[in-house]
Amino acid sequence: MVNKNNFNVAVVGATGAVGKEMLKTLERLNFPVKSILPLSSKRSAGTKVVFRGEEIEVKEATPESFEGIDLALFSAGGSVSRSLAPEAVKRGAIVVDNTSAFRMDPEVPLVVPEVNPHHLDDHNGIISNPNCSxxxxxxxxxxxxxxxxxxxxxxxxxxxxxxxxxxxxxxxxxxxxxxxxxxxxxxxxxxxxxxxxxxxxxxxxxxxxxxxxxxxxxxxxxxxxxxxxxxxxxxxxxxxxxxxxxxxxxxxxxxxxxxxxxxxxxxxxxxxxxxxxxxxxxxxxxxxxxxxxxxxxxxxxxxxxxxxxxxxxxxxxxxxxxxxxNLLKGAALNSVQIAQALVKKGLLK
Amino acid sequence: MVNKNNFNVAVVGATGAVGKEMLKTLERLNFPVKSILPLSSKRSAGTKVVFRGEEIEVKEATPESFEGIDLALFSAGGSVSRSLAPEAVKRGAIVVDNTSAFRMDPEVPLVVPEVNPHHLDDHNGIISNPNCSxxxxxxxxxxxxxxxxxxxxxxxxxxxxxxxxxxxxxxxxxxxxxxxxxxxxxxxxxxxxxxxxxxxxxxxxxxxxxxxxxxxxxxxxxxxxxxxxxxxxxxxxxxxxxxxxxxxxxxxxxxxxxxxxxxxxxxxxxxxxxxxxxxxxxxxxxxxxxxxxxxxxxxxxxxxxxxxxxxxxxxxxxxxxxxxxNLLKGAALNSVQIAQALVKKGLLK
CATH class of the missing domain: 3.30.360.10 (Dihydrodipicolinate Reductase; domain 2)
Structure with missing residues (x-):
């Protein structure tokens, strides 16, 4: 099995307080990003975010946005996650969701990588990032x-x-x-x-x-x-x-x-x-x-x-x-650390 | 026994956050004040405070300040209370002390009037006001x-x-x-x-x-x-x-x-x-x-x-x-309520 070690990553809610930190953290931790796709609601679409020094236009998040995406980090509210996370999974992405939408779903692992990385082994496409506190x-x-x-x-x-x-x-x-x-x-x-x-x-x-x-x-x-x-x-x-x-x-x-x-x-x-x-x-x-x-x-x-x-x-x-x-270990950092753990375990490849 | 129902009251630390509230509270609760004596450190002496619409000059607190005082409310720090509260008692005043100086002294009642007014019965001149929290x-x-x-x-x-x-x-x-x-x-x-x-x-x-x-x-x-x-x-x-x-x-x-x-x-x-x-x-x-x-x-x-x-x-x-x-029930109000309880019990007369 070849580890391609280079991922197409979507960030849903890219213009929010946590979304911006997710982009910064992916860059700062040198996560193997091949392409980045910042997504948002219709209202914020068209604004720009910066990743690796490059300005990138934020697109409206739709089910089709996730075609070809390997990893989708969600932080745009529970209702967005509930409607779009399954669409992302359907298209082959692994979702790390920072909302409370799936946290208590028995099928969804809820992970702090230092604490329970083994829970990742049983994931079904969605992994929940716990509440900041x-x-x-x-x-x-x-x-x-x-x-x-x-x-x-x-x-x-x-x-x-x-x-x-x-x-x-x-x-x-x-x-x-x-x-x-x-x-x-x-x-x-x-x-x-x-x-x-x-x-x-x-x-x-x-x-x-x-x-x-x-x-x-x-x-x-x-x-x-x-x-x-x-x-x-x-x-x-x-x-x-x-x-x-x-x-x-x-x-x-x-x-x-x-x-x-x-x-x-x-x-x-x-x-x-x-x-x-x-x-x-x-x-x-x-x-x-x-x-x-x-x-x-x-x-x-x-x-x-x-x-x-x-x-x-x-x-x-x-x-x-x-x-x-609360925006880093409480949200963006833990989400990216979950993605890193998925790569390390060969679950994201 | 005649209840004179009119007291000479000293407030020690009259220019501080709590001292000011003590003056206001004595006035607001209509405590039977015959005369008010605002006292402070040498540094603040000479400034003025208002009581019942009247400007009154703040005097430096000395042992002699307490001659003729019936009730002294202290809130000027533990060291001031430790040196001057016994002097006030010696001169016949009852002291309600808002500092931590005597709170854990087994001879000194520590009183919240709604909780343990009966502890006032055993006082020896000084009653401590508990910590605000x-x-x-x-x-x-x-x-x-x-x-x-x-x-x-x-x-x-x-x-x-x-x-x-x-x-x-x-x-x-x-x-x-x-x-x-x-x-x-x-x-x-x-x-x-x-x-x-x-x-x-x-x-x-x-x-x-x-x-x-x-x-x-x-x-x-x-x-x-x-x-x-x-x-x-x-x-x-x-x-x-x-x-x-x-x-x-x-x-x-x-x-x-x-x-x-x-x-x-x-x-x-x-x-x-x-x-x-x-x-x-x-x-x-x-x-x-x-x-x-x-x-x-x-x-x-x-x-x-x-x-x-x-x-x-x-x-x-x-x-x-x-x-x-914290300045009222936590300090000034509770101190005045202690004084009211003393009057009610005939302990201040």
Whole structure:
């Protein structure tokens, strides 16, 4: 079998915040791209994006767009993925989908390459990229789970507006300016563009990301809960999440309590596991005020972990602070890493 | 015994963010003030504050300042309280201290009037006002603890910069402006004015409030842990905290997991307890996107609770979102409410 090692790649949603990062990441990681096809909605078609120094016109995504495509990276919303991803697969492409459309489909692997690359082996054309806040959490906790077992996670998130797209960034800065100038603010997008009410994000904390479910949890919270179980393959793992949107441009932070299975494990034991973990950077030195922060993590590939300390009442309980760029490891980078893993495994050839 | 019902009141730290709110709150709640004496450091002495429409010159606080004072509200830092609060008591005043100086002193009651007013009975001249993030949490959880018992709290905070004083508010807005204008930001105060390193708070999340302790927790986190046990009088209560500073002017938010003692309690049972709780406003209707937020809580007296939902794996576990104005219930209001409780009990007369 000849590995042609050169792929026709489509990026669906190429003009969005994540789509742009996907193009940059394919280039930066030197992914073997033969041709690049940036696709978008009808509205954005005709605009241009840059890849390897060349301006390329964005085309409207249709089922026929995927003729001859080997790999399609989707990040244009769930409904686009639901209608076009199967069309891409029908035409022979492998789809890496960054929306929630197929994540909980039992036929679709949900993959963080450092955590569960073996799930790729069973793919049926579509591979889902997990939710941004899920990815960074499982990337940091999986090495601990492997070493000491994991029983329980309680996470509270501190999520950046870029997770809601480029327009949300504009809304935040525009409101900030209005507050500084003593003007009334206007909100028309956050917390959820498709929901009824919109609230000021500047100088505020909004405890809603995505729509509310009947059980009182938001969909974002249920994604963290369900996706974590699927990625780790451990349905008995207890996961609870509270997801909060904050006036931060890029970089999700997470305050995480986790309970391991093994007794007598020290903070230093956790350090030494994370120190060796792929894609994870330990930033933990209270004496030097060293801990991860969103403004430092933005633009970087790794998942940063700090503030690791033992619970004062529970020998198996620990607390930590996990930060990562939600557009990179949380989205574009993980998608390209999935594609790299597919190539490495000979599943994309 | 004649209740003179008219008190000579000193406010120490009258020019600070909390001190100003103390003056406003004494006036607004119609506390029976005969005379007001605003005190400050030498540096701020000579400036003027307004009380009941009258401009009053701020005097330098000295031991002699407290001659003839019945009630002294302190909010000028721990070292000022440590040196001057005993001097005020020596001269016959009752001190309500908003610093951490005496909070864990077994001789000093630590009081949230809705929670443990009976602790006032044993005072020896000084009563401590708890830490802002502790007050709002215990105010919301105490009615639940009384009704169903309480075993465990895991809290992650979303704290406003005004908790670090008026200069921190200026630093946040100045950095925000610089970021919007594409300039370099400067940090010289946050996260902790007395610590070695300072970080940008604008568009960031800093997982450090107050200095780090040897156990890896910050002093703010240890305050929440220890003060909660002291106020509830329950040393077996498990409390864990992660405290985070955010670019929000006023209004602390808290993501709280709590585990009650009783089995089979529903979210509706929690609702009906909080609905009747003094000083607590229930704001919880996911269908209407109703939940508390910092920008709405700022300037209001109550503790607001929403996002109440049962843990999906633990029948006794619940999650909620608690928001309050850190300068009011978190500081000035609670201090004045302590003074009101002292009057009501005949302890200040």
């Amino acid at each position: 899920t990815i960074q959490m499982v990337a940091a906790l999986e090495p601990i789970r492997e070493a000491f077992g994991l029983e329980k996670i309680i996470v509270s998130t501190y999520q950046a507006v870029s997770g809601a797209g480029a327009d949300a960034i504009d809304e935040m800065y525009s409101q900030s300016k209005d507050v500084i100038e003593g003007k009334q603010t206007e909100a028309s997008l956050l917390p959820v563009s498709g929901d009824k009410k919109h609230y000021q994000i500047a100088y505020n904390a909004i405890p809603q990301i995505d729509l509310f479910q009947d059980n009182g949890y938001t969909f974002e919270e249920m994604k963290m809960i369900n996706e974590t179980k699927k990625i780790t393959g451990d349905n008995s793992l207890h996961v609870a999440a509270t997801c909060v949107r904050l006036p931060i441009e890029t970089g999700h932070s997470e305050s995480v309590f986790f309970e391991i299975s093994k007794e007598g494990i020290s903070t230093e034991d956790i350090f030494s596991v994370l120190d060796k973990a792929e894609g994870v950077t330990l930033m933990d030195d209270p004496k030097e005020q060293l801990y991860p922060m969103a403004v430092d993590a933005a633009g970087k590939d790794d998942v940063f972990v700090g503030r690791i300390r033992k619970d004062l009442d529970n020998d198996k309980g620990f607390h930590c602070w996990i930060v990562s760029d | 502790t007050i709002q949490m215990v105010a919301a959880l105490e009615p639940i603890r009384e009704a169903f018992g309480l075993e465990k709290i895991i809290v992650s905070t979303y704290q406003a910069v005004s908790g670090a004083g008026a200069d921190a508010i200026d630093e946040m807005y100045s950095q925000s402006k610089d970021v919007i204008e594409g300039k370099q930001t400067e940090a010289s105060l946050l996260p902790v004015s007395g610590d070695k390193k300072h970080y940008q708070i604008a568009y960031n999340a800093i997982p450090q409030i107050d200095l780090f302790q040897d156990n890896g927790y910050t002093f703010e986190e240890m305050k929440m842990i220890n003060e909660t046990k002291k106020i509830t009088g329950d040393n077996s209560l498990h409390v864990a905290a992660t405290c985070v500073r955010l670019p929000i002017e006023t209004g602390h938010s808290e993501s709280v997991f709590f585990e009650i003692s009783k089995e089979g309690i529903s979210t509706e049972d929690i609702f009906s307890v909080l609905d009747k709780a003094e000083g607590v406003t229930l704001m919880d209707d996911p269908k209407e996107q109703l939940y508390p937020m910092a920008v709405d809580a700022a300037g209001k007296d109550d503790v607001f609770v929403g996002r109440i939902r049962k843990d999906l794996d633990n029948d006794k576990g619940f999650h909620c979102w608690i928001v309050s104005d």
